Amino acid sequence: MSTDIVLKVQGVSKRFGGLQALSEVGVEIRKGQVYGLIGPNGAGKTTFFNVITGLYTPDGGSFELGGMPYRPAAVHLVAKAGIARTFQNIRLFPEMTALENVMVGRHVRTHSGLLGAIFRTPSFKKEEAEIAQRARELLEYVGIGRHAEFRARTLSYGDQRRLEIARALATDPQLIALDEPAAGMNQTEKVVLRELIDRIRKDGRTILLIEHDVKLVMGLCDRVTVLDYGKQIAEGTPAEVQSNEKVIEAYLGAGHAQAPAATH
Numbered sequence: 001m002s003t004d005i006v007l008k009v010q011g012v013s014k015r016f017g018g019l020q021a022l023s024e025v026g027v028e029i030r031k032g033q034v035y036g037l038i039g040p041n042g043a044g045k046t047t048f049f050n051v052i053t054g055l056y057t058p059d060g061g062s063f064e065l066g067g068m069p070y071r072p073a074a075v076h077l078v079a080k081a082g083i084a085r086t087f088q089n090i091r092l093f094p095e096m097t098a099l100e101n102v103m104v105g106r107h108v109r110t111h112s113g114l115l116g117a118i119f120r121t122p123s124f125k126k127e128e129a130e131i132a133q134r135a136r137e138l139l140e141y142v143g144i145g146r147h148a149e150f151r152a153r154t155l156s157y158g159d160q161r162r163l164e165i166a167r168a169l170a171t172d173p174q175l176i177a178l179d180e181p182a183a184g185m186n187q188t189e190k191v192v193l194r195e196l197i198d199r200i201r202k203d204g205r206t207i208l209l210i211e212h213d214v215k216l217v218m219g220l221c222d223r224v225t226v227l228d229y230g231k232q233i234a235e236g237t238p239a240e241v242q243s244n245e246k247v248i249e250a251y252l253g254a255g256h257a258q259a260p261a262a263t264h
C-alpha cells in the first residue's frame with residue numbers, strides 16, 4: 001500500500017493516576033510536512049511525544065508509520081521503525097565528542113554487530129569508517145562541522161541542540177520529532193534553527209515539532225495541532241488555528257502573554 005501519510009495516530013489516551021494527560025488525540029502527518037504541536041504548559045505535548053516514541057505506554061490508540069501499523073513499545077524499536085527524536089532537556093553523551101555522539105545515532109542502522117566490533121573484522125572497520133564519514137557530513141549539514149572533535153559538553157547550548165538534530169538525522173528517520181528545539185536560544189540562533197528546519201524539510205524529511213515560540217511555529221509549520229489539558233482543541237493550518245476562538249481562550253486563560261493570534 002502506498003501512502004504519503006508518514007505518521008497516523010488515532011485516539012491516543014494517557015492517564016497518570018487521576019490526571020488525564022491525553023484524551024483521544026489524533027494526528028495525520030504527511031511526507032515533507034513540518035507539523036507543529038502547541039499548547040499551554042502542561043497541555044500534554046511531551047506526553048504525546050513520549051507515547052509515540054515508546055517512553056510511555058498509552059492507555060489506548062492506534063499507530064501507523066509509513067502506512068504500516070506499529071506499536072510504540074520500546075524506544076529502540078521505535079528508532080528502528082523510523083522515528084528519531086530530540087529532547088526538551090538535551091540528552092547527549094557529554095564526555096563524548098560531537099562526532100561520536102552522531103556515530104552512536106547511526107549505529108541503529110549498522111550490520112556488523114557485537115562480534116564484529118570485538119574482533120574488529122574488516123567489514124566492521126569499513127562500516128565504522130563509513131559511519132564516521134556520514135557523521136562528519138551531518139555535522140557540516142547542521143552547521144557545526146568545526147566542532148566535530150570537541151566534547152559535547154563544551155559546545156554552546158544552541159550547538160548542542162543542533163548536535164541532537166544531527167544525531168537524530170543519523171538514524172535516517174521517516175519522522176524526526178523535535179521537542180522544543182528553540183528553547184534557550186537567542187534570536188540569532190533561532191533564525192539559524194529555522195533555516196535548518198526548513199532545509200531538512202526541503203531535503204524530503206518529515207518533522208513533528210513541539211515549540212513554545214509561537215512565531216516560529218506559525219512561520220514554519222504546514223499544519224498545527226493545539227492541545228489544552230490533554231484535549232485536541234484545534235487542528236489546521238497556522239492561519240486557521242490562529243483565529244480559532246478556543247485556541248485564543250486557552251492561551252489567554254492560561255495567563256500566556258502571547259496568544260497565537262497576537263504574534264503577527
Ligand SMILES: Nc1ncnc2c1ncn2[C@@H]1O[C@H](COP(=O)(O)OP(=O)(O)OP(=O)(O)O)[C@@H](O)[C@H]1O
Binds near residue numbers: 019021042044046047
Ligand atoms: N510521568 C508522569 N507522571 C505523572 N504526571 C505526568 C507525567 N508526565 C507528565 N505528567 C503530567 O501530565 C500533564 C501533561 O504534561 P506534559 O509534560 O505532557 O505537558 P506539556 O504540554 O509538554 O507541557 P510543557 O509545555 O510545560 O512542557 C501535566 O499535568 C504533567 O504534570
